[in-house]
Amino acid sequence: MQFRRYAIYHLPGAALGDFGAGWLGWDARTGSTPPRPEGLPDPAGALIEVPRRYGFHATLKAPFRLAEGRRPEDLALALQLLCDHLAPFTLALELRTDWGFVSLRPRQQPPELLALESSLVTRLDEFRAPLTPQEYERRRPDALPDQARRHLEHWGYPFVLELFHYHLTLSGPLPPARAEALRDALAPGLAPLIAEAMPVTSAALMGEDENGFFHLIEDIPLRS
Structure with missing residues (x-):
């Protein structure tokens, strides 16, 4: 499969990963639409429209186009070495x-x-093509804090390094009352899945297809 952009994510596994993929309606690990967990609100419209195509994930290096002359297999090898x-x-x-989104955060x-996160952002940046003017403007740079705008200009994404916050997104942007209602609706199903700490044992190389959906290319173990 040909991909137009690449990214490095963390993809939760086991029952938590299945729950998130089922809720969002896209399993990036298998490239399929899984069954939805029972007892949840209808995930229509703004609830999941934005995050669905990315799958249930946390961003470690945001989506980017490959720099000229760089190959996907070279990116995969560099990620393995890291x-x-x-x-x-x-x-x-x-x-x-937070900020109108429902998510799981540490x-x-x-x-x-x-x-x-810092290793992936900085050490793999040679594989990232520079932002086009359109890509840059889509991040609304004039509305960003100064440091976030500097990160956008240097690393292609504003919320990296000291501004990085790990989050597993479960909704698109919502009004506060609706976000709180969705959080309360998801809480009973998620409670037993997050009762114990979640292991993070790998970094996932992802590819975006022509329809904007992300697929797992390779899940690479953290081996230090």
Whole structure:
């Protein structure tokens, strides 16, 4: 399959990964539409329209076009070499509403997570094509804080490094009351799945197809 953009994500596995993929209606691991968990609200319209095509994931290096002369297999090899020196860890998750989005976020971001994100953002940036003017403007740079705008200009994405926050998105942007209602509706099904810390043992190389849906290319273990 030919891909127009690439990204590095963390894809939760086991029952939590199945729940998230079923809720969003797209399993990026298998490239299929899984059955939806029972007892949940109808995930129509703004609830999942934005995050669905990305799958249930946390962004580690945001989607980018390959730089001229770079090949997907070279990107995969570079990611493997990085993961050989990065350590697995666990995250204690909580269900939250932040900035109008419902998501799972860690109670704390351990050093291993920050090392993973910063290594992927900086060490793989030679594979990223520069933003086009249209891509740059879509990030609304004039509305960003100064440091976020500098990151956008240098790394192609505003919320990286010291501005990075791991999150597993479960909705598109919603009014506050609707976001809180969705959080409350999802909480009973998610509670047993996040009762124990979630292991993070790999980084996923992803590709975006012509319809805008992301697919797992390779899930690479953290082997340090």
